Amino acid sequence: MRTLSLLAAAWLLAVPALAAPSRLADQLGRADAAFAQSDWAQYRAVYAELAAAHPDNGLYAYRLGRAERSLGNRAAARAAFERAVQLGTQQARAELHLAALAAEAGDGAAAVRWFEAARAHHLVNAEQALLGEPALAALAQQPAWRERLLPRLAEGADRPARWAADLDFLARRLPETHWRLEAQLPRERLQAGLRALKADVAKLADWQVHLRLQTLVREAGSGHTSLVPPMQGAGAFHRLPLQFAAFADGWHVQATAPEHARWLGARLLKVGEATPEQALARLTPLLQHDSETGLLRVGQRLMALTEYLAFVGLSEARDQATLLLQRPGAAPERVTLRGQALDMPALQQLVMALEAPAGWLAARQGDAPLHLSEPEQPFLLQALDGGRVYAQLRRVSDGPSETLAAFAQRLQQALQGASGLVLDLRHNSGGNGELLEPLLQALIRSPQLSERGRLHVLTSGRTFSAAALLLGDLERQFPGLIVVGEASGAGPHHVGEDNLILLPNTGTLVLAASRVFVRSFSDDRRRSVAPHLQVAERWADYLQGRDVLLEAARADGQ
Structure with missing residues (x-):
């Protein structure tokens, strides 16, 4: 154990006040407590003092703007948010507040300019943020601004027109949301792919359009960039009642829905006419991943989505699949299983379950490690x-x-x-x-x-x-x-931070990686x-x- 020198010990004894919290720490603590209680008057009092004393601290300006807006002081809020934008702090969020303030004041042109600036600065989940601000949501309904804010077509617009409008919207939104999209998916390639898809929409089912778009978006190359499978109504994707897992010595059925318990622990030999390894290779253009091991672990779960299998020719129907399974001690059997409609809980379990979704059976026989x-x-x-x-x-x-x-x-x-x-x-x-x-x-x-x-x-x-x-x-x-x-x-160096893009006419959800993270040297690839x-x-x-x-x-x- 190290000991203090006599000089250091004497110095510490001479200045016991250093052990007490600083005045700034006390102020910030009071502000945090006020925020937790939605006590905006106290929150404003703290940050008004801090922003005045430290005019170059953009965070203080932004938080003062939050307080002033919550208290209904629009002019003061606008000045604080403009200062935060000038200093480059919380820029997109400050611009969103400025857009909402302008809309509340009836200045549609300024509101749209501020909102477009926020989107250009990677405003997270911009469409949801737009709809969450009542004044901006109302502005998006006006014909003068609808095309720039959220181009929703009139009720009754036909299906090809709705897809065409959404693909045009994505052509604008994906480059401004995704981190340096051009480096992986050049603008010309994106636009050509979207044009070709628009031309084919009339002869494709919605699930096929969705997966064609998925293959194009996946060219951005980030494991955080993909489309969210549809989970509503007749367009909902389907999942098999089996969960697969890849081990060093082959693929197996790790878990099943209770009514399919006879297949628990069976070896997966074929998906359609392909081995699991061949099936994974065919599915690769659809699967979000950064690494080869990531591809394997994503693939072992998403191979249960029957639309994915049908899209790459591994199944003849979008809601079912034919598998070659071998139960322990038995001959291989070919079985056709129908998928169950996907919803949000099922999707979360498919992606996140450690071993088996809730209510399913696991193949493991020993005690849980x-x-x-x-x-x-x-x-x-x-x-x-x-x-x-x-x-x-x-x-x-x-x-x-x-x-x-x-x-x-x-x-x-x-x-x-x-x-x-x-x-x-x-x-x-x-x-x-x-x-x-x-x-x-x-x-x-x-x-x-x-x-x-x-x-x-x-x-x-x-x-x-x-x-x-x-x-x-x-x-x-x-x-x-x-x-x-x-x-x-x-x-340790990758593009991440899921940023959700909502396509307003079809309800399609696109996840775009919007930030770069570096936990190593910048040239660590x-x-x-x-x-x-x-x-x-x-x-x-x-x-x-x-x-x-x-x-x-x-x-x-x-």
Whole structure:
């Protein structure tokens, strides 16, 4: 344990006031408390003082604008938001507020100019933001401004006209939303693809238009850029009542709806007439991914969408598929299964379930290993034999009963006196990267993790987005860390941040990656982080509840 020098100790004793919070910290704390209570008068009082004292701080100006607008002080709000725009702070959000203020004042031209400026500065979920501001939503209904704001056609417009209007809107919105789209999908290629699709709309069903558009949008090359499958009415996509998983020794049915339990654990031999590997190759242009392992992990779930299979010729009907399955100890059987209409809960389960969707049956026969236990919990923490700690982070988000910051504090306490940490990110597909700092600081404050081999991180192709950013942070802060498993689903330098574009006439939802994230050097072009110890799970391991990744990490740390 280090000791203070006499001089340093004397200096600390002489200035005990340094231990007290600063006046600024007190002000910001009062403002946060006021915001939580929607006490806009107190919030304004704090930020009026701070903005006056620090006129070059754009964040203070923006927050003052929020307070003034909430209190109905439009002129003061406008001045504060204009100052924030001038200083480049919260620029798109400030421009949205200015657009709404102009619309409320009856100045449609100014409102449209401000809103178009906000969209040009990557306003997040711009169409939803537009519709969430009553004055702007009303302005979007006016014929004079409809085309520029949200080009909705009149009721009764025919289907080709609705698709044509939406494809024209996307031709404008995708380049201004996506991060440097031109580098991957040149404007000429985008416009040519959209023109060709418009010409073919009349002879295609909506689901085919959707997937043609998906293949074009996917050329942007980011795992965050795709179309959301339709989930309403007759146009809803369908999913098979089986969930597939790819293991080192083949593809299997990992989970089923209860009425199809006879196929639980069966080996998947064919999808239509293609092997699973061939089917994945044909589906690749439709599947959002950054890395090869990410493609595999996305593909094993989305191969259950029957429209995807029909689009690439693996099924003859959009709502069913024919599979060649082999149950244990039996001959292969060809079975045709009908898909179930997709809705939001089903889509979330399809993408996010660790092992099996809620209410489905899992093939695993042994007890659940740590990484599959308590699937409803966002975080897991447990002591391991030998003095190590196991922590699993399943999402970069706050849980319903514990924030990520609180979990980080709990982890830091658990690491006191521990010999090392196994951090499991294999099921973590991302979330809000702004929440990562407390976790990173908790690990930095655990000095034993700086020793080589004291920090093991478990990864897979599902380790994506904010989880991949965390992996990049850990590479920088802990040069001795050991990555175990398979390559991550994204690299430490990637384009992300889903930004939703709503096509107003068909209801199509397009996700566009709108920011670049760098957790490494700017010339680091890795599409994934490769493991130091490559470990692949086999089907028998899964059935027995054996965790070969954790076993490898523990063996390496002895």
